[in-house]
Amino acid sequence: MRRWSKLFIPTLREAPADAEVASHKFLVRAGYIRQLAAGIYSYLFLGQRSMEKIINIVREEMDTIGQEFLLPAIHPREVWEASGRWSVMGDNMFRLKDRSGRDLCLGMTHEEVMTEIARKELRSYKQLPQIWYQIQNKFRDEPRPKSGLLRVRQFTMKDSYSFDIDADALDVSYKKHYDVYCRIFDRCGLKYMAVEAHSGAMGGSMSHEFMVFTEAGEDMVAHCAACGYAANLEKATSKLDVIEDLGASGDGKPELVETLGMKTIEDVAKFLGVSPKQKMKTLAYTASEIDKKTGETRNSPVIVFMRGDHMLNEAKFSTAIGGKTFRPMQPEEIEKVFKSPAGYLGPIGIPNTDGVLIIVDSALKGRKNLVAGANKENYHLKNVTPERDFPVANWADLRNASEGEGCPNCGAPLKVAKAVEIGHIFKLGYKYAESMGARVLDKDGKEVTPIMGSYGIGIERILTSAIEQSNDENGFFLTPAIASFDVIIVPTNISDAALMSAAEQIAKELEDAGYDVLFDDRDERAGVKFKDADLVGIPFRINVGKKVSEGKVELVRRSTRESQDANIAGIAETFKSVINQL
């Protein structure tokens, strides 16, 4: 039992002015966290208790499939050079030097260090499969930390890594993680969804993200209520309605039309009386990559053609250009490289396209008589038909799927909603094992590369997304499994001896029954204690007040505000039956 009067639980009436999302406001107001710097937080007593509860659930479940390690947070440059990610990670990596000038970094993930162990230690297929995990701090110098604990620069992650002899065995390790993740998030009381995901900087093939839908989220997820299809927008595809192409005008060949001063899709479409869907737009980018030998940055132009009303999906684009970094070209660059005014770029007769990568979005496949830029100031072209009027070497799916478009599996309308990513599982394949030289002997005595998976859970995000899902104007409520306490006992008047001894007795009985009990013995008015109790996320409250003379107390469920009178005699049994109903 913990006595509030002796604890440090600095609750605030008002949220800090710069807090925007519910979890940030309430974590601060409830005295869970305090900010030290942008994206860097201290966890106080209640916050640390909830974190520990979550961590224990994660550990219990992970122990059913893997073994817990603890790796260093500080890494030598060499292991990151070995995987090629010392440069890939760029400014997101915290870097430092030791006293003799050697480069070090703070671990933002641990593929390299785990693979280093595997490389040195694993020798035989008989040692496989292995699943190694840890629960540890990660450091990422985010360009924009935000929303309290939702996007931070130091956070706690459960990360695990599997090593298997072949792809079939990896499937097993992957599935084990998928199932364990579901159990973990179920126990934490989250409503979540597993969605297909883009692999990003981790590399690899298949991956799923575990998402919690909330407006505070930064990811967009497309999902289908009819068949269960769900994918991050970075990966999601959709079926498009068939667009009726325009009829050919004139001789059917590309035809110049004057579009004086019109540079945007909307202006041109409106002016010509067509839909943006009948247009194609031209996007010009500069892709850059660092030459591994010389260390020089090499820039190359990339042009993308898309349907006028579609948006480029940067994740898909990044994949299409082999993971290079990219940025939109400035108008001056466009004019310099393509001799065409920005705003009038188009597919036909662009000058200087040698060495330019041209990618066409698959939504333009089979389309005819589109309107496109003419590469000439104040002019567009009609009757532009891909493959007839200009060659297409690269088709790719580059567009964002949108709400209302057809599910790729069943055709029902897709929903698109914001979500927070709480977990991510990847089939990494051979990327790290190969680049870092991990090898084992198979049963034929042949040297083979083990295949890897990597799997992460953001501990703080379990807490924040739980709060985002379960809060009201007075505070938030967590499921007992992750709440800092199961129940708070509130004697309404501490100077009433009978009332206090009843409260003490109840607190002790509940504690003896195995519950985490917070006893609010502060000399405060009842109203103050009720407000605080509502704020701090504890799922149950027992008010010990006047009804003590009748042998009764009030048992209040925080989430619904339901209150029931309960006999003091047998309170532990009563509480047990109530809490087990959740």
Add this chain to the structure above:
RNA sequence: CGGGGCGUGGCUCAGCCUGGUAGAGCACCUGGUUCGGGACCAGGGGGUCGGAGGUUCAAAUCCUCUCGCCCCGACCA
């Protein structure tokens, strides 16, 4: 990286435009009255106004630089 906003007791903010030597509410301490949904009265402690430089007789206030924090954008011809 671009744009915007904000830095004044622990918290929320006023004062700044129009320079004259810092204020409210909450929180905190003492005493009293209260005591089931953030009480009231009285008294009290606490602030180099983010930092540096400048203008001025005088700077929280005006100017320059700088640091920090928050938000938006990084979707585009």
